Amino acid sequence: MQFGFVAHPTSVNLKRYVKMLDLVQRSTQDYQSGYSQELWSHQNLIPFMNFDRIVSATGAEASGQVCYLPLTAKEMLKNPRLSLKRVIEGANDFAADAADIVGLGGFTSIVGNRGIEVANVSSIPVTSGNSLTAYAGYKALRQVMKWMQLPSANQRVIIAGYPGSIALVITRLLLESGFELDLVHRPGAKPSDLLEHLPEKWHKQVRLSGDIGDFYKDNRFLVAATSAGGIIDPKRLSPGSIVIDVALPRDVAESAALQREDIIVIDGGCVTASDDVRMGGESLNIAIKQQLNACLAETMVLALEGRAETYSIGRTLDTDKVLSIGKIAAKHGFFPDPISSYGRRLEPAKVASFRRYHHTTSVAPSPGEPKINGTKLYSNVHHDTALRFRQHINPYLADFLQTLHCDRVFTKASGVVLTDSEGRDYLDFVAGYGCLNLGHNPPKVVKAVQDFLVGDNPNFVQYISMPQQTSLLAERLCERVGNGMRRVFFSNSGTEAVEAAIKLARAASPHYKILHAENSYHGKTMGALSVTGRDKHKRYFLPLIPGTLCVPFNDLDAMETAMQQRDIAALVLEPILGEGGVHVPSEGYLRGTRELCNRYGVMLILDEVQTGMGRTGRFLASDWEGVDADILCLSKSLSGGLMPIGATLASTEIWDRAYGTSDRFLAHSSTFGGGNLASTAALATLDALDDGTVMANAHQVGEKLRVDLNAISQQYDFIGEIRGKGMMLAVSFDANFSQAIAAGAHEFATRLPGDWHMTWKFLPDQVRKNLLDAMNRFEGTLSEMFCMRFVTKLAMDHGILTFLTANSSTVIRLQPPLILSQDQANRFVSAFRDVCRDMSTFLD
């Protein structure tokens, strides 16, 4: 069967879009067939889309065409008679074009008394599509309540737009199911007239008002189906409100709604075609299947069902017919879910997490429900945490994690294993970005901390005392590192350790300039950021501290050239670039650097925040070349991953030069740096590393892991390299998408009707340049997406957690706790092999 559909733009912007399509379509035809006066003459309807062959889930077939009447609702309201005339003319044109049924979208049905007047004169059956629209809105509400595990009985819902046909039939469906409703009508209407539309038995279940503001306070569910749109003010909705917005134009404006995290606005009048439905364009991924307006879908479904009958017209729709069209639609593969909000798919978990808003006033949580620190959770740990994180920490990060399926909440941690809130175990190859060298909750460190706490030991007493455990830790660290290290400044993070090192070097030197390496990472406080060799971390914070100089990593000549000026106080260097993508320099680079520092009087600050504490198989990575730092930074795993700590070590000579006078000895300090509790944990951590087995394990298991992964990677072009040392390893990706977009555009430009090459040629230079830039960037993003998919698959398919490095999104870091067993390493190798195979559809 064949259908026609008359749509109209629901906003001025959409009208301009239709206008643009019209212009492009006619120009294309002009390019193809030459100029004709008829082509460029006035049209009643603008052709929008042809569906040449829709095949439904049952195998039924239909075809049809959607056209636009190029008037907004407002414009139609201004001249309803003329608009109706144009709709009728359009319906007749469809009939003449062999359509068997015509559907009317939005106002094109309202201007003719909801389809009645068009049906009266049209030679083919007519539907407003409002039954399926109402069904979709009704179902969305029921679905939402189901996800929130709320019973339907006694729920209050606002229905805005009563007694419009959609609002009215949804009202009847809900009343039948026992809901209490607050019906919002046009101001000035008489209550008795309004109630006439409902059987008397339901009158007790409804309240009426011409002002929706009367109801905001008592309700958190709303169904909005006005014809004019814009009736709901999102700012006034109660926290936790969920609006099913069926109206077109919308009743809740997108921009204002998106400013609130504690409300959800659902696209109410839409359905999505399942994978079983074919609309054409599937293989190019351009089939129009999602978020179809249900009024159009109703027309399609009637055509697929072979029912050329006038289905939904007039104000009063039949509830049975509404439920029935929903069933028929489902049979053909058209469903109200997945549910979306302004076109973005809504996670059931997000909706479910709103349950707590609906409970706080009335229902107390049952005693068995989980708690975090005494705070009651009303759905479950994952949903609640996700919502709180999104609302109060970082919504963009929440989206990022969610898209990549990395939005787990872990509730247990032990050794190499993390357990999520659903009870699934994961091998942790991220290990807190290297702060868990002994694994999660290492028993001996935990015990030391527990003993400290139950022993009522003093933690932070400040400079009115000398901390016992911290002083002992300073001694132990100096002994452990050797190399003339005699003084330690304690802080709370890696970046603070670097900060202290820069200040120490400046205070000890007649010069102030600090040299650092390209692609290095030293932290994100202003000083450490200033010596971090990656612009993407710095660009929003300029200007940073003056006097920093960047040299290429692993290039002794460049280093010497920079030092020859003899005005450099210090060089800050990672022995292996960690966040830069795990780059191990050539043998001799560190020794050469040490010699240059000696020759030119430059202090060598080694940042072993990530490489230290046994990560590469030795206590310090610089131990491999036997190179001594002048100033050494440690952090991350120093306290066994149990609490923040940073340490900056220096010789007596340097420290005295910087701070060894009565004016200077307190020039740098920190309230929380040097607490006895963190030091107690650090002492236990040093004990655990002292017997050497953990570091030997890091070396052996790490080296075998690197060799095994390397063997696999040889077969796959998309793996650049497996690199690193000990258990500081990385996989670099080389999934090249360059020129992909240009090639695709070329294909389309050549094959699509019209002269796109000519259009491209006459684009202004700046537009062309911007488009090319956008393409290049997008291609770069594709490589990153590929790499992230790898991360996702390792976690989802194999229960192994990995992540990217901070400076490069095409490098996956493999930095498990150093206690990783050979079996666990083998598990990783086999997972890696599987994921490589899965991702290897394309080999260059």
Ligand code: PMP
């Ligand atoms: N230096 C290095 C070498 C690091 O890898 C890091 C963190 N990845 C830092 C400094 C900064 O440490 P934090 O995040 O604790 O400030």
